Amino acid sequence: MDVREEFKKITQIPEFESQVEDKALLETDKMSVLQINVGRLCNLACKHCHVEAGPNRTEVMEKDVLEACLKVYTEWGFDTIDITGGAPEMNPNFRWFVKEAVKVCKNVMVRSNLTIMLEDGYEDLPEFYAENKVAVICSLPHYRAKNSNKQRGEGTFEKSIEVLKKLNELGYGKDPELVLNLVFNPGGAFFPPEQSAMEKEYKEHLGSEYGIVFNNLFTITNNPIGRFGAFLMRSGNMEGYLTKLYGAFNPGALPGMMCRSQLSVGWDGKLYDCDFNQAVDMPVITGENIKDLPGKPYKKRKICFDKHCYACTAGQGSSCGGSTA
C-alpha cells in the first residue's frame, strides 16, 4: 500500500503548500541540524514506527557515507548532529562514528529506544554515551507500563525503566553536560496533550514511582505514514485522521517546521528534507546524495511537501524536538 497514492485519493484535503501564505516558508532557511538515519535495523518493531524498522531490516549506512556526513557537517556549518535509526546503536560503525562526531560537533544526540542497552554486546552503551557526553533522546510512549507496552511490545517499559535508572546513576538528567530527553507519542489516531503539561505528568509519575529524573519531554504527533499509515489505511481511518490534522492546521507552526533548518540523510546517503519524507521516499528536489556534497557550497532549496505535512502543523506543531508553536 503506497501512502502517497492514498493521499491523492483524499481530494477534499487541499495540498499542503496551498495553505502556506508566506511562500518563503516553503524553502530551507539556515540549516543547523544534520539528521543521519544510520539504518532501519532495530531490536523492536513498534506499531507507530514511521520508518518501519525491525529486526529483519538489512539497510545499514556504510562507513563511506558516514565519512561524507562528517565532511558536509564541517563544511556547511551545521551545529547539531542528530543520529537516528532503527536502533542506531546496531550499525556496526556506530561507536566509531560517535567518537568522530564529538570531535567536530558539541551537540551530538542519539535517538535510542533504551531497550537496546540491555541486549548482549550493548550493555556498556550508557557508559560510552556518558564518556562522549552524547545527549540521549529516548522514546518512552507513556509513563504507564500498559500504554507503553501496547505500542512497543510486552516488557519494553520495564526494560526502559531499568536503563533510565542506569543513565541517572551516571549523571544523565542531573549533570548539565549529560542531557536526557524523553519522547511521547500518542497510542493512536489522536493528538498529543499539551507538551509542558505532559512533561509535568511524566516527571511526577516517573519520579515518585521509580525515582527517575530527566530534562525535557518532547510530544510528537503521529505522522500518517509507515506502520501507522498502513494501520490507518487497513482500518479505513486515513481520511478521518488527515481531516483531523487539516482541521487543526496552525499557521503559527510553519516557521518551526524542522525541514526549514534540517537536512536528513538516509542509510544509503540519499538526502531528504526530513525523516518523514525519507519514510515516504520523497527525496530533496535536487536529488543529491550526501557523497555528492563535499566541496559544494550550501544553497537554499525548495522543500518537498505532501499531505503528511499536516501532522507537523496541527495544533501545537510537531517535530523531532517536540512542539513548535
Ligand code: SF4
Ligand atoms: S519506533 Fe524506534 S524503537 Fe520502535 S521500531 Fe521504530 S526505530 Fe525501532
Ligand code: SF4
Ligand atoms: S513532514 Fe517533513 S517536509 Fe513535511 S512539514 Fe514536516 S518536516 Fe516539513
